[in-house]
Amino acid sequence: MMMQTNTQFPSNLIQLLNNSQYMKKTEKGTFLFQEDELANELFVIISGKVQISKMIPDGRELTIRMCKEGDLIGEVPLFDQPQKYMLNAKVIENGQVAVFDKQELEKKLGENHQLALEFMKWLNHQYRKNQTKFRDLVLNGKKGALYSTLIRLSNSYGEPCEKGIFITIPITNQELANFCGTSREVVNRMLSELRKQNIITIDKSYITIHDLNYLKVEIDCENCPIEICNID
Structure with a gap:
């Protein structure tokens, strides 16, 4: 199944992910992942919406992103020791996601340096977006x-x-x-x-x-x- 994504996601990465995915239905109220679970998968939203959030020590919830079709989610540190998710991904609208295994993605990026560079550029773009949000909260x-x-x-x-x-x-x-x-x-x-x-x-x-x-x-x-x- 070929996915459709927004223009922020590079077309050659779309092709890479299309060759590495399996599909999963998502139901409102469930979680794709939660804080402290082992981070070994990434997800691209095919349909529906997913809320990315962080629980603050005083019990409040801080919403980081509200993701929709075409967004890549999952804070998986590539080419590193196994880590845990630091955020929660809660489904807020029924849909479907493509799921990608961390080790398989690392293998494909290691074989194709141009794709690895594109992936790094995309991650940097996501970092800038998150940085401006935290700037607004703090300043x-x-x-x-x-x-x-x-x-x-x-x-x-x-x-x-x-x-x-x-x-x-x-x-x-x-x-x-x-x-x-x-x-x-x-x-x-x-x-x-x-x-x-x-x-x-x-x-x-x-x-x-x-x-x-x-x-x-x-x-x-x-x-x-x-x-x-x-x-x-």
Whole structure:
């Protein structure tokens, strides 16, 4: 079965993975992997959605990524001693994934240096994306974390509409709080303030952003490329 992926994933790596995979159905509420399990497989999402998260010592959950079709997930350190997963991958929408064995992938990359280079470039791209997310959390505080999350949502799932940008997926206040590494109560207050200022409106968990520039100015947005500034 040939997979379809987003344009961020190099075409020659797609061919490599197509030759190394088996398919697995995924059900909402289950995990592809969890923290402290042995990391010996990578996954490419064929359909559905998967949430990547980290449990904070105080019991809160920090959502790192919300992955969809074409995304590669699994923090497997290649060409290294066996390691454990540091994050959780929870299925939030039924679908299917392609599964790749760590040793088989190492073998193929070792045989083809050009593919290995492409894979390293792709991993570096993922590192940059994660680095900017943690920058927003650390440097801009809780407000900056929420505002940057809304900006990323607009880049990933936003559609222009008469009143601004409509986020096409529903997202709860608790889910926003998880992206920000804070409590739902804190997010409730910040969202309420944004609604009072008519920066956003929320209807049945669907958000419309009326003034995206306000959010960017408030956090001194660096206008990173959309392929870096997204929620995936």
